[in-house]
Amino acid sequence: MVEQKLEEIKLTFEKDLEDAVENGEFDQLYLKYFSRTHGTITLLLKELPTLSDQEKKELGPKLNLLQKELKEQIESAKKQWDQKLRNDPKIDLTVPQPAKKSGYMHPTNQVIREMNEFFRYYGFSVVEGPEIETEEYNFRKLNLPKEHPATDLQDTLYISQKDELLLRTHTSSIEARILTEHKPPIRVVVGGKSYRNETQNKTNSHFFHQYQGVVVDKGITIQHLKATLELFHKLLFDENVELRFRYKYYPEVSPGMGVDMKCNFCNGDGCSVCKFRGWIEVLGSGMIHYNTLKMCGIDPEIYTGFAFGMGLDRLVMQKFGIKDIRKLYGGGVYYI
Amino acid sequence: MIVPIEWLKEYVDIKKSPEEIAESFTSLGLLLDKPIQNNILDLEHRMDRSDWLSILGCARDLAAFENLPLKYPELYTEKGKEGGGVRIEVECPDLVHRFNTRVFKGIKVGPSPEWLKTRLEEYGISSKNNIVDITNYVMVELGQPMHAQDISKMEKPEIVIRRAQTGEKVTTLLGETIELDSDTFVLTQNNKPTVIGGIVGGIDTAVDENTTEIVLDAGNYDQTSVRQSSRRLKIQNETVLRYDKFLHPKLTEIAIQRATKLILELAGGEYYENEDWYPQETPIKQQELHFERVKTISGMDIATERVKEILTALEYKILEENEEKLKLQVPYFRTDVEVEDDLVADVLRINDYKNIPVTLIPAAPPKEITPEIYKFEEKIRDYLVTLGIHEHITDPLVSRNEKLLEQVILENSLNSEKDALRTTLYETLLPVTEIYKKHGIEEVGVFELGRVYRNKEPRELRYTEVIRVGKEGYLETSKKVREILAGLLLNLGIANVTYKKEDEIVKIYQKDLFLGEVKLDSFTLFTETLLKTERGILRVREGFAAESYEDISLTIEETIYIGEIIDFINNFHEKISNAQVIDEFQTANIKSVTVRITFLETNKTQIKEIKEKLITELQNKFGVSLRH
Numbered sequence: 001m002v003e004q005k006l007e008e009i010k011l012t013f014e015k016d017l018e019d020a021v022e023n024g025e026f027d028q029l030y031l032k033y034f035s036r037t038h039g040t041i042t043l044l045l046k047e048l049p050t051l052s053d054q055e056k057k058e059l060g061p062k063l064n065l066l067q068k069e070l071k072e073q074i075e076s077a078k079k080q081w082d083q084k085l086r087n088d089p090k091i092d093l094t095v096p097q098p099a100k101k102s103g104y105m106h107p108t109n110q111v112i113r114e115m116n117e118f119f120r121y122y123g124f125s126v127v128e129g130p131e132i133e134t135e136e137y138n139f140r141k142l143n144l145p146k147e148h149p150a151t152d153l154q155d156t157l158y159i160s161q162k163d164e165l166l167l168r169t170h171t172s173s174i175e176a177r178i179l180t181e182h183k184p185p186i187r188v189v190v191g192g193k194s195y196r197n198e199t200q201n202k203t204n205s206h207f208f209h210q211y212q213g214v215v216v217d218k219g220i221t222i223q224h225l226k227a228t229l230e231l232f233h234k235l236l237f238d239e240n241v242e243l244r245f246r247y248k249y250y251p252e253v254s255p256g257m258g259v260d261m262k263c264n265f266c267n268g269d270g271c272s273v274c275k276f277r278g279w280i281e282v283l284g285s286g287m288i289h290y291n292t293l294k295m296c297g298i299d300p301e302i303y304t305g306f307a308f309g310m311g312l313d314r315l316v317m318q319k320f321g322i323k324d325i326r327k328l329y330g331g332g333v334y335y336i
Numbered sequence: 337m338i339v340p341i342e343w344l345k346e347y348v349d350i351k352k353s354p355e356e357i358a359e360s361f362t363s364l365g366l367l368l369d370k371p372i373q374n375n376i377l378d379l380e381h382r383m384d385r386s387d388w389l390s391i392l393g394c395a396r397d398l399a400a401f402e403n404l405p406l407k408y409p410e411l412y413t414e415k416g417k418e419g420g421g422v423r424i425e426v427e428c429p430d431l432v433h434r435f436n437t438r439v440f441k442g443i444k445v446g447p448s449p450e451w452l453k454t455r456l457e458e459y460g461i462s463s464k465n466n467i468v469d470i471t472n473y474v475m476v477e478l479g480q481p482m483h484a485q486d487i488s489k490m491e492k493p494e495i496v497i498r499r500a501q502t503g504e505k506v507t508t509l510l511g512e513t514i515e516l517d518s519d520t521f522v523l524t525q526n527n528k529p530t531v532i533g534g535i536v537g538g539i540d541t542a543v544d545e546n547t548t549e550i551v552l553d554a555g556n557y558d559q560t561s562v563r564q565s566s567r568r569l570k571i572q573n574e575t576v577l578r579y580d581k582f583l584h585p586k587l588t589e590i591a592i593q594r595a596t597k598l599i600l601e602l603a604g605g606e607y608y609e610n611e612d613w614y615p616q617e618t619p620i621k622q623q624e625l626h627f628e629r630v631k632t633i634s635g636m637d638i639a640t641e642r643v644k645e646i647l648t649a650l651e652y653k654i655l656e657e658n659e660e661k662l663k664l665q666v667p668y669f670r671t672d673v674e675v676e677d678d679l680v681a682d683v684l685r686i687n688d689y690k691n692i693p694v695t696l697i698p699a700a701p702p703k704e705i706t707p708e709i710y711k712f713e714e715k716i717r718d719y720l721v722t723l724g725i726h727e728h729i730t731d732p733l734v735s736r737n738e739k740l741l742e743q744v745i746l747e748n749s750l751n752s753e754k755d756a757l758r759t760t761l762y763e764t765l766l767p768v769t770e771i772y773k774k775h776g777i778e779e780v781g782v783f784e785l786g787r788v789y790r791n792k793e794p795r796e797l798r799y800t801e802v803i804r805v806g807k808e809g810y811l812e813t814s815k816k817v818r819e820i821l822a823g824l825l826l827n828l829g830i831a832n833v834t835y836k837k838e839d840e841i842v843k844i845y846q847k848d849l850f851l852g853e854v855k856l857d858s859f860t861l862f863t864e865t866l867l868k869t870e871r872g873i874l875r876v877r878e879g880f881a882a883e884s885y886e887d888i889s890l891t892i893e894e895t896i897y898i899g900e901i902i903d904f905i906n907n908f909h910e911k912i913s914n915a916q917v918i919d920e921f922q923t924a925n926i927k928s929v930t931v932r933i934t935f936l937e938t939n940k941t942q943i944k945e946i947k948e949k950l951i952t953e954l955q956n957k958f959g960v961s962l963r964h
Binding site for chain 1: 678
């Protein structure tokens with residue numbers, strides 16, 4: 001009697017399964033047999049407790065076995081169905097699709113971020129400062145007295161409404177601020193905008209970006225400057241970059257140091273890229289001037305430090321193949 | 337600085353090739369600027385070393401670098417005859433430090449000998465006659481500009497130096513007439529200007545082939561005045577190049593002795609003493625150098641003997657010495673020396689920077705002082721980029737707008753289109769989308785993290801500006817803009833944001849904190865204010881919350897802003913976690929909206945209770961009605 005009923009269920013299931021395999025509707029099939037409220041097997045299982053011990057003993061294992069079999073068959077049929085879908089001849093994985101695009105970071109900010117990451121590994125903090133500056137921080141504390149040629153009105157953009165306010169002409173103004181506001185040891189880098197009173201053309205602009213590093217501590221020497229710059233240039237160019245260190249005057253440092261890289265286009269033989277020098281000037285640096293430390297409230301007899309700075313735009317333009325600085329900052333670059 | 341190698345060899349007997357010489361110069365601070373041509377070096381001159389605007393000055397450093405002796409040019413050191421007879425008067429002692437003069441009589445003006453012509457031409461100055469050439473030669477050789485005037489062409493034998501009167505004119509040797517102003521000083525005779533002080537000589541008293549009597553001067557002037565005058569008058573020449581640097585007045589003595597030697601040799605005649613106007617002597621500096629300081633700066637143990645050798649070769653005079661330090665007299669021509677470290681610089685560069693070892697900073701990194709805003713902006717940047725929005729950097733300089741009372745105006749911009757600073761990022765970023773459009777890209781999102789400027793404190797504010805343009809119409813575009821905004825805020829962890837329309841502007845708030853503004857095509861966030869928000873959204877949860885949602889459809893009068901209703905629902909009950917508009921449309925003057933409310937609750941009875949209470953309140957407060 002019971003056996004017969006189970007056989008019937010099996011037969012019906014086989015037919016139902018065939019239908020399901022036709023149209024892929026396995027959820028309905030599953031519910032027909034296993035729904036918690038009306039599933040055929042579920043109902044039988046629910047009846048079990050009402051039966052006699054003998055019947056329970058007989059039917060129980062059989063029902064469980066059937067349940068297991070049917071579930072396995074549904075699973076296996078599902079897999080076959082899925083396989084069929086996967087084998088759809090219309091699918092050709094070799095057809096390239098248009099790229100799902102993200103946005104793009106501005107090239108200059110990419111370069112600044114790359115540099116910042118490098119320096120943070122070496123224990124530098126990334127700092128910032130105002131673009132509207134005072135003569136005090138932009139010139140005086142950097143050992144640029146009033147009569148110094150670099151402080152000429154012609155080169156600096158001054159603010160009308162206030163005396164002595166200007167647009168910073170270099171990121172060194174932030175160096176002056178950090179040295180004034182923090183106690184050594186100091187290890188910082190800064191990348192940002194600077195301004196000069198220039199007419200724009202392909203390679204010059206009234207605003208540009210600079211990158212600067214400053215280290216002050218007891219026992220800092222020009223040897224540490226050299227080592228830091230060597231590592232930095234390996235990041236910017238490559239492991240085998242060849243550098244030349246030479247004396248160069250900058251008002252805010254003494255001794256000053258110019259750094260050149262052997263021209264990678266002509267390998268030092270001289271070409272139009274390096275203006276036939278064989279070397280390309282990359283940055284300026286030096287030991288922070290005694291007077292600068294003093295004016296910023298750091299005792300130059302106890303602490304020494306170095307600073308380096310470079311223009312970023314030329315580097316960015318070279319790296320990204322951009323020839324006109326006005327396009328780099330005027331929306332004339334677009335990203336694919 | 338142009339250095340013809342043959343000329344250079346007059347002072348230093350160097351056997352190296354021009355390329356090797358250029359390399360030495362580059363190391364010691366005179367970078368080879370242009371390719372070497374015809375044995376002539378073109379070296380980059382920096383502002384500090386006025387003595388490097390002379391061949392002798394360059395030779396001195398090269399000799400020290402190469403460990404070779406320096407040969408000094410011959411000077412005429414004997415006294416001349418009394419009675420030069422040219423009266424000297426300086427009416428502007430603030431601009432003139434020294435005015436050293438001599439008079440030559442019975443000279444013969446004619447062409448210069450070949451060697452002199454060649455040297456000047458190699459340097460880049462064309463030959464005029466022996467007297468003019470000698471003044472030029474001594475200027476290039478020693479760095480002191482000089483000037484000779486024909487006494488017979490003067491109405492009165494005098495040189496009076498005074499400020500020019502506005503409108504006074506001088507015709508230069510090149511035939512150009514220059515109009516002067518009172519910030520410029522002139523050499524005059526009989527109250528007529530003959531020379532623009534420190535800048536250029538005039539034609540009226542110029543030396544020519546008939547000249548037999550000259551007054552020769554070597555002056556020392558205020559460098560700032562010369563620089564500013566020459567810029568104003570747009571005159572740039574070899575004289576200005578040197579006078580706008582700091583020259584020591586002592587240099588005039590050497591230069592005039594050297595010129596005397598050459599004039600007597602090449603033009604004959606006799607020389608007469610004339611006034612050397614030098615009321616207040618500029619002192620010669622002294623500077624101490626502690627040997628320990630060399631080590632402090634360089635980390636190197638350079639032998640004291642080597643230090644002394646270098647400094648002596650550079651003509652420092654050791655006045656006193658002991659184990660710890662040297663007391664030195666700084667050579668008069670080294671007007672650049674300010675501090676002890678400048679002497680360390682001299683030692684290191686003559687010792688060659690190549691020889692400085694390379695050592696990593698040994699100390700542990702100091703405490704990090706990177707400001708929070710830097711990291712925060714990096715986060716904003718990353719998130720906007722993942723949304724497909726492109727970052728741009730635009731020019732902060734804009735043209736002046738009288739209506740903007742807070743605009744920062746630039747005093748001296750060269751360009752009237754760029755004479756003020758932006759007050760919004762929108763104004764400089766929007767044109768970027770127009771460039772995209774011009775190139776056929778009509779649907780694009782751009783952003784900038786930048787500063788805007790005001791003429792009062794705080795003068796700089798950091799904004800985050802996003803502009804999203806498309807061709808789908810303002811309704812759709814504005815939804816896309818708000819999606820980006822909502823996504824950005826969610827990712828920054830900024831919850832409980834409300835949108836309120838005030839004075840025709842839709843403002844973004846978190847409680848009372850004003851975070852920014854929304855427009856149809858863009859939004860602005862005040863980046864510094866965002867940092868002050870409560871940021872507590874945890875986007876990660878264990879398992880899935882027991883949540884359920886209910887949709888309610890409302891009709892609302894046109895004058896009511898949906899943002900306020902959403903805000904009200906969001907704050908209505910602790911079990912309501914979120915209210916979101918999923919559909920909205922407008923007919924006549926009625927707005928219809930469907931709001932999906934997420935409950936932190938699955939019990940139907942309880943949800944129903946909250947919902948009913950909410951609807952009653954909405955009806956009372958906003959006059960909405962339920963749409964079925």
